[in-house]
Amino acid sequence: MKSISELLETTLAKAPCWAEARYHRRNSQSLSVQKGLVKQAKSNLTSGVGIRVFVDGAWGFSSTSDLNPHALEKALRQAIECAKSLSQLKKSNLKKLPETKLARGEFKIPGYENLKKMPLEQKLHAVLKAEKLTRNNSALIHSATCVYNEIFEDKIVVTTDGANASSQLARNEFKIGAIASRDGEMAESHESVGRTGSWECLFSRATLDEMSDSAAKLAVDLLSAPKIPGGNNVLVLSPAMVGLLSHEAIGHTVEADFVLSGSVAQGKLGTLVASPLITLSDSGIVAGVEHSGGELLVDDEGVLTTKTVIIKNGILSSYLHNRESAAIYGVEPTGNGRAWLYSDEPLIRMRNTYIEPGTQTLEEIISSTKEGYLVDCPLGGQADATGEFMFGAQKVTKIENGKLTKMFRGATISGQAFEVLSTVDAVSKEFLLDLGSGYCGKGQPAKVDAGGPYIRCKATIGGVQE
């Protein structure tokens, strides 16, 4: 790694402007099994260098998979040519990136070596076992799927203004799906976990056997669950659902590039946007939580990742920044500049986004709810510049007079994020980062995590009408 770092520094020494060279080697492996048959067992290796320059207020970028010094110099020249061609058109007044504290040294997240040493064959055996356990859990299970993905990342970021950081981390995820069937009726369920670290990290909360059991049982239970009636309701959201809300509906609207384009969070710094019970943060490392899926020590601009408090006691207190947007707002960058591959330029992305825990227990929240629904097991979601969000949930349980009663089939919940957060009247002390597997998409994928406590709020369920 040292020789690559020197090679990048030598290349950048020839730059007549601000420049950044980012080496990225990614080795990913993927295994999938369905109905006892291996559907996919593969290994991908991608490596190269992305060079980004800033000339008269314009960005230029070029990348190469060739680590030959001549290829790197060619990429630098191309990036400069690209930036120059745009500089006359660019309207922004920002002509130079301000000085900031940049990372130097090695940044390693534990688990990389451990995961690398474990043979892929052993991981495949675990995937085969999980699929078989799920499939054999009940006679009603028609089909089961199990997928394991892992990514080993090695990066070096060097900039002409002082960054020289090499980083290493491994991310992995384990997903189980089950389809139950009875009399032509089908129901599907998913269980997943995503971590940054070793193989053991994946199963620290639930064992492989427990995950298989949970996926199979949910699919079977959903077979007899009715469809939910639509309408505005009191909802108790699980940590995973709170994670989706924090990431999709709040997190994206406070990414400074979206804010500058006019998102609903524009002009709202310092104003009350949520219930005072709500404090929402985004951080590379979450205190007390190890191996979260979005763990990150240094971003792809060479900025150390800090904890950014986005909403403090209901008041919007910060946006998420890369170096450029931080300079526009006159604040320090928050370490949110992330790129998916060497050939991608860094964008403002979240890491671990969560609502801080409160003081009540889940039991207290349920028992004090006269009528509502407990919403759990997210199926993904999307949100808009307006803060309007949509999340899918696999499992919705009715709360009647303080007790959990009937389970319904998956539903969609929707609302305007800041309005929904303003209705929060209970926040639990139980806290989990629980987004599971999956990626955030914004032109490029990014591995993130999200979560929080259980919260009680009001939102709309998109169900059936009579």
Add this chain to the structure above:
Amino acid sequence: MSQLFKSEKEKLETAANKLLSYAINSGADTAEVCGGYGTKTKITLEKQDYHLASSDDGYSLGVRVLKGNRQGFASCNSTDSAELKEIAIKANEIAGFSPDNPHYNIQRANNIPIEAPHNLVDPALTEISLQTQKEWTQLLVGEATKDKRFRLNEGGVEIGTGISLVINSLGTHQMEADTAASWSLMGMGVEDKLITSFDYFSQISRDASTTPETIILSARKFVEEVLRNLKTGRSESYKGLVIFSPRAVLDILISSLSYHFNGRVVAETTGRWGLKNRDQQILNSQLSLKDNPWLRDRSGCSTFDREGTPTRPMDLIEKGVLKSFCLDHYAAHALKLTSTGHAAGGPSSLPAVSTHTLCLAPGEETQHSLYQRVGAEQKSFLVVQRYSGQSDPVTGDFSGVAKGAEWWVNGERRYYVQETLISGNIFQALGEDLFAISKETEVIDCDEESPTLVINNISVTGG
């Protein structure tokens, strides 16, 4: 193959042949190499401004090996011999410990039919300078920012060239090149305190001469559609007729329906239909659906698939009757049929089954008459333009937010609604609940095509 890519083609072919021989020499019984070369120059827009210009090129190669009934796969983004050797060994190593699966197979491909669109290259596009590309981007920005109420969040103009190659140890050799200019915009409308939803469009052109005009017209249409959403109100909750725009039809109904045409799903019996359902009425008799990979101006245009099998236009449903499933070699083996050229993927992925360009056939009624007929049936109704939600292909249930949706009362459009959810089931929607199909069709994002559909018994929950 155009002379324009001579040296890149030779370098790609040389690397692919090396990889194939490394794979066989490392112990594979049969092997297949999928390779690609691509260049792209991109000017991107962000935060209402020009953001970044970039220029990239690169190779990628993936090798699939079979040892008996065991399969392994590995890929890299290099033509370096040492790396190619490493991935050939890795693929064989994976095959070595993978359990048997009798359906894995590699076949020799037939020649591509003469009627297929053989030339996807416009030499003029390969000669576009950064200056011209900048001028095209200025056209896009100019049109998008003419009306100050439109906020441009992201977008850009990209010019890309590519070569795709599939070879295997049984003698398959397929190669094609393509060039395209593409552009996109993502943004929203803002007026006083009103903000519309984010909206997005993308378009491609394979013809340099018509690109500037197409950029202007497509951006104008997009901005007009976004700004219309500034007039908002609330919808009522009801169960009944809902009009689905062509984009909504494709996003909600057809995307989930296509799962059931996937031959692998059929083989695994996790879909709704099986081989016994061929030539049977499975959906409403007004419905005909074709997959057409030979439409030159569409992004899904290709003459061969991920396994080198030639593609061809194919009827999936004709007047509600199931005609065909989409098969790669895996699904074909499992179902004892032959591949239909539907292996999808690229050099870094294993073949999977996917459709190319789905085209839902038009009906006979004009959109105008269709709206009138719905208005006569129902005092107020929802028109769904876009969708943000879940659609479970297994059960067919869908539920999500209707985006940019129109609320019509007494036959007139009143306003656009937010926070309105719709739910239903695709099999019922395209079966007994299909009320009408429009004569007019629309091509969405330069790929799939659909008419407007009117569906009954959809649940609408007003926010």
